[in-house]
Amino acid sequence: MKIVLVLYSAGSHAIDEPMLLGTTENELGLRKWIESQGHELVTTSDKDGEDSELDRQIVDADIVITTPFHPGYITRERIAKAKNLKLCVTAGVGSDHVDLAAANERKIGVLEVTGSNVQSVAEHVVMTMLVLVRNFVPAHEQIVAGEWDVAAVAKDSYDIEGKVIATVGVGRIGTRVLQRLAPFNPKELLYYDYQPLDPQLEKEIGARRVESLEEMLAQADIVTINAPLHESTRGLFNKELISKMKRGAWLVNTARGAICVDQDVADAIASGQLRGYGGDVWYPQPAPKDHPWRTMRNKYGAGNAMTPHISGTSLDAQVRYANGVKNILESYFSGKNDYRPEDIIVIDGDYATKAYGQRTKK
Numbered sequence: 001m002k003i004v005l006v007l008y009s010a011g012s013h014a015i016d017e018p019m020l021l022g023t024t025e026n027e028l029g030l031r032k033w034i035e036s037q038g039h040e041l042v043t044t045s046d047k048d049g050e051d052s053e054l055d056r057q058i059v060d061a062d063i064v065i066t067t068p069f070h071p072g073y074i075t076r077e078r079i080a081k082a083k084n085l086k087l088c089v090t091a092g093v094g095s096d097h098v099d100l101a102a103a104n105e106r107k108i109g110v111l112e113v114t115g116s117n118v119q120s121v122a123e124h125v126v127m128t129m130l131v132l133v134r135n136f137v138p139a140h141e142q143i144v145a146g147e148w149d150v151a152a153v154a155k156d157s158y159d160i161e162g163k164v165i166a167t168v169g170v171g172r173i174g175t176r177v178l179q180r181l182a183p184f185n186p187k188e189l190l191y192y193d194y195q196p197l198d199p200q201l202e203k204e205i206g207a208r209r210v211e212s213l214e215e216m217l218a219q220a221d222i223v224t225i226n227a228p229l230h231e232s233t234r235g236l237f238n239k240e241l242i243s244k245m246k247r248g249a250w251l252v253n254t255a256r257g258a259i260c261v262d263q264d265v266a267d268a269i270a271s272g273q274l275r276g277y278g279g280d281v282w283y284p285q286p287a288p289k290d291h292p293w294r295t296m297r298n299k300y301g302a303g304n305a306m307t308p309h310i311s312g313t314s315l316d317a318q319v320r321y322a323n324g325v326k327n328i329l330e331s332y333f334s335g336k337n338d339y340r341p342e343d344i345i346v347i348d349g350d351y352a353t354k355a356y357g358q359r360t361k362k
């Protein structure tokens with residue numbers, strides 16, 4: 001079997017840190033094992049533009065593996081070219097880089113390593129809220145620049161305590177975010193999801209479900225997005241929905257960039273409708289140099305807590321998703337296909353559940 005692995009390159013960092021498993025240099029630690037099973041492994045970071053290495057290699061690939069951090073976009077066109085393709089594996093969580101409808105038409109399985117980095121993302125979400133609300137970035141930049149101007153930072157710096165915080169999506173990450181925020185003594189923790197939390201867990205966290213998204217957004221000082229990218233979340237946070245948010249709210253999105261409309265977010269920061277926006281997900285990835293989220297600032301010259309897509313790829317997470325990919329491949333190579341049910345996104349021409357994004361929680 002031919003397996004194509006699409007990862008970012010570690011470049012010079014490979015020398016510093018052999019634990020960077022999700023890179024072309026370290027290949028999820030899987031080369032020896034894959035070859036020992038009698039399979040061929042081709043690894044590349046070249047995935048975009050015309051005639052990329054991915055385009056050349058996918059033609060006779062049986063399996064494509066990629067991370068969401070440097071996603072090989074498995075489009076309908078690429079699926080049409082990939083005559084042997086049977087399995088797409090996501091080394092991480094979130095398989096929206098695969099055209100799932102096209103995969104189903106060809107009965108290509110799409111699996112991911114569910115849960116592998118949810119704690120990493122939840123930590124990043126809480127960090128991003130703190131960074132935005134406390135106005136950390138301009139404070140730090142000031143120090144590095146040799147300056148000292150407390151008022152310049154304090155005039156846009158607040159506390160998380162006493163704020164209304166809301167999550168769109170309360171799955172593995174959303175739940176962990178709420179659990180981590182509860183000790184900050186927020187005024188309220190709200191959530192919007194088709195699937196309510198288990199009542200016992202809801203009580204433990206002290207969260208309240210709001211049945212209308214708009215109603216929730218109108219009450220929240222801080223909003224975090226923790227739902228997958230699918231048909232009903234693509235472009236969800238556009239000018240109109242952002243206008244329903246409380247004026248001056250902060251928005252944190254570590255789910256997927258395409259859930260928000262790039263320019264509408266940047267405009268909302270400029271106008272003060274949003275006080276700040278932070279997260280690590282973009283579309284496409286890598287983000288273009290002139291992407292408006294790189295440079296957007298509010299009227300205080302603050303309100304931007306963007307990073308490259310790093311939240312789910314801590315070294316601890318890399319070990320977990322590398323192991324998870326190995327388990328999926330083992331199930332596939334053995335012919336048993338005895339995958340963990342929660343890892344299956346689509347299989348045998350159908351979604352594992354009624355719709356992507358409505359999966360069972362754990």
Ligand code: NAI
Pocket residue numbers: 092093094095115117118121168169170171172173174192193194195226227228229232233254255256280281309310311312313356357358359361
């Ligand atoms: P999960 O499947 O455990 O939870 C997702 C929740 O979103 C479910 O409860 C589902 O009912 C809900 N949902 C779906 N559509 C919704 C909608 N329109 N409105 C409100 N709720 C909706 O998934 P998990 O593990 O919590 O991950 C969520 C997403 O976070 C992933 O799909 C992925 O896109 C993103 N992610 C980002 C990472 C990063 O490194 N930045 C790493 C891991 C995940």
